[in-house]
Amino acid sequence: MPWQARADLAAPVDPYIDHHLGRPVAGLSTDALLARLMDWMDADGVARSGSLDGPDYANDVRAGLGPRTTANAPLADISEINWLAPLDSRRSRRLPEGLCAYPDTGPLALNLNSLPVERVALLDSLLEGRVPRGRLERLLRSRPAAGYQSVDAVRIALGDPDDFNELARRLTLTPDLLRLHIRIEIGDRQYRYVRLLQAEGVSPWQPRVPAARVRILQRYRGEAPHSPFPTSSPEEAS
Structure with missing residues (x-):
């Protein structure tokens, strides 16, 4: 699951992390991890509840390391989450498999023609639970051998939901x-x-x-x- 370099897209990853971990990440709850991640990337300098931002990091120091502050910029690599307070050089190694930093700030979309059914949790998280999990599994399991070839084929496979046009903004059939x-x-x-x-x-x-x-x-x-x-x-x- 790409963690895009945009704070507003961190929230849909929340249920995915909960589903795969079900426990704190290096002493941080899911909510705390995501809050600190979003504060690390955004540029407003205002910390969310239970988080740190900007100069707050001056108090989180370690022997042999100088003071640090938030990046206020997109993630260049997933290992940057090691710098979130409290500092932990192994935090990124304990994340669910498949999470990474995606070098793009455009709309995030999943490719229905390449997503394996075992990763249906990614699709469920991206669509924020607006489509029943069972229906998403059927969408992937009933995928033609050559893949879906049109938006209408996907619409029919999903049961023609009323909000399909909005859901379709997060989907694609073409790899990039x-x-x-x-x-x-x-x-x-x-x-x-x-x-x-x-x-x-x-x-x-x-x-x-x-x-x-x-x-x-x-x-x-x-x-x-x-x-x-x-x-x-x-x-x-x-």
Whole structure:
């Protein structure tokens, strides 16, 4: 589940964390963790209830480390939550699998054609419980082998809810972040390469329409390390 670099999108992650952890994270309750995360990112300098912001961090010091303050900026990496008070260098390792910092501040949407049914909790959290969990599971289990191809197919699969247009703003059928694995065999030698790509100008409800442009975000020789949403500076694809 991408933790986007926007404070207003931290709340939908709340039930997902509760579902997977069911206990405090490194001494912080779910509410405290999310409040401190949002204060870490927003720029208003006003702490939420039970949280810290800006100069409040001057009192949370550790031996060998200088004073720190909130970033007041989008997360560049999920490990930044280690800097939330109280300082904990291992906090990010105890988060549910699949959470990461997403290098984009646009609307967050889940791809119904790639989301496995085992991750239905992500969809439930993003839609904030407005669609029964059982109906979401059926939506993913009844997905055609080639994937959903139109907004009408998804509307019908969801039972044509009255608020479908609002729900559809959080859904897509088209991937925009892709991992390309390349294997080249020359004689008895094999060469493996990985490219992390971002497709731009895609149509969210028309997965067969080509992207307007594809950018290379990262290149690897061999197998790529586990990093579902890279944060390095993108390069233009040639």
